[in-house]
Amino acid sequence: MTENYSAINWNAIDDQIDKATWEKLTEQFWLDTRIPLSNDLSDWRTFDEDHQWVVGHVFGGLTLLDTLQSQEGMASLRKDVQTQHETAVLNNIQFMESVHAKSYSSIFSTLNTPEQIDEIFDWSDSEEFLQNKALKIRDIYENEPDPLKKKVASVFLETFLFYSGFYTPLWYLGHNKIPNVAEIIKLILRDESVHGTYIGYKFQIGFNQLSKAKQEDMKNWIYDFLYKLYGNEEKYTHILYDQTGWTEDVLTFIRYNANKALMNLGQDPLFPDTAEDVNPVVMNGISTSTANHDFFSQVGNGYLLGNVESMNDSDYDI
Ligand SMILES: [Fe+2]
Ligand SMILES: [Fe+2]
Numbered sequence: 001m002t003e004n005y006s007a008i009n010w011n012a013i014d015d016q017i018d019k020a021t022w023e024k025l026t027e028q029f030w031l032d033t034r035i036p037l038s039n040d041l042s043d044w045r046t047f048d049e050d051h052q053w054v055v056g057h058v059f060g061g062l063t064l065l066d067t068l069q070s071q072e073g074m075a076s077l078r079k080d081v082q083t084q085h086e087t088a089v090l091n092n093i094q095f096m097e098s099v100h101a102k103s104y105s106s107i108f109s110t111l112n113t114p115e116q117i118d119e120i121f122d123w124s125d126s127e128e129f130l131q132n133k134a135l136k137i138r139d140i141y142e143n144e145p146d147p148l149k150k151k152v153a154s155v156f157l158e159t160f161l162f163y164s165g166f167y168t169p170l171w172y173l174g175h176n177k178i179p180n181v182a183e184i185i186k187l188i189l190r191d192e193s194v195h196g197t198y199i200g201y202k203f204q205i206g207f208n209q210l211s212k213a214k215q216e217d218m219k220n221w222i223y224d225f226l227y228k229l230y231g232n233e234e235k236y237t238h239i240l241y242d243q244t245g246w247t248e249d250v251l252t253f254i255r256y257n258a259n260k261a262l263m264n265l266g267q268d269p270l271f272p273d274t275a276e277d278v279n280p281v282v283m284n285g286i287s288t289s290t291a292n293h294d295f296f297s298q299v300g301n302g303y304l305l306g307n308v309e310s311m312n313d314s315d316y317d318i
Contacts, residue, residue: 003019008084018085021198024090028194030187032103037110044111049073049242055178056108056116058165058240060124063104065162068134070097071156072141077199080147091197097189097248103184111181129236133161133229151203152222152265156229159196159261160254164237167282168249174281182285189286207266222267249279 013019053104074094081087108120124130140153173182241247256278259269
């Protein structure tokens with residue numbers, strides 16, 4: 001006889017973090033269509049060609065990565081859930097990854113010309129180091145049997161590998177430019193902060209059940225994987241940023257975020273870089289987006305559904 005099929009019961013919660021995360025994510029739900037990106041065209045027209053190129057292409061890269069997260073990432077993690085509520089949370093995350101991917105592409109689709117838009121998509125579908133990172137993560141999602149390693153791949157993608165792209169809008173946010181683009185990025189950062197914390201937490205539950213020896217093996221795998229990803233990320237960063245002179249600053253920023261990804265997984269930092277080493281303009285941008293973000297407290301920063309407004313210069317008085 002086959003087992004009966006069970007209806008999800010939200011009055012019998014196995015893991016309170018599932019419920020808290022569901023509530024947090026649904027409370028902060030948003031859609032890109034509420035943000036008037038075309039209001040940023042006047043700023044955009046003052047950028048020189050090199051900087052316009054960077055803005056367009058970082059968002060091309062981010063579109064690719066969140067396409068992966070929405071198409072393969074959450075579907076892969078969903079195979080290993082421990083509770084029915086975890087499935088519900090991952091369903092929410094998967095949909096939001098589609099919103100993120102659509103948002104990144106709507107940024108360059110608003111700012112760039114039709115020819116440039118085609119070029120950006122061609123670039124993101126073929127650029128060697130961007131493709132390397134997408135394929136390395138996809139390989140884990142598709143072929144790695146260990147559920148914990150799949151969670152590591154997801155946390156590394158969202159808390160580490162996105163940040164070479166996030167640097168640009170945060171830099172402009174710190175300089176009071178393209179505020180509506182920045183608004184979208186702030187909403188995405190707020191989502192990713194919850195995603196990384198939640199998936200990292202689920203990783204730690206499994207990790208803590210491993211034997212000491214298996215924990216050591218896992219740690220070695222994690223640091224080895226991080227090194228490989230960082231080596232590729234350095235090359236990607238040079239391709240994106242050398243013409244702006246921002247490369248070294250971006251690398252500091254991504255090492256700082258690599259440490260944060262390790263922290264989400266309950267592991268020790270790898271790089272010496274701390275918040276003090278990151279360009280303060282960019283750090284201001286990131287603190288604006290997360291200042292009121294307290295994961296489990298229900299305190300959002302006001303962007304409830306129906307309540308998203310375009311940004312004003314005064315929003316950036318820090
Ligand atoms: Fe995302
Ligand atoms: Fe995410």
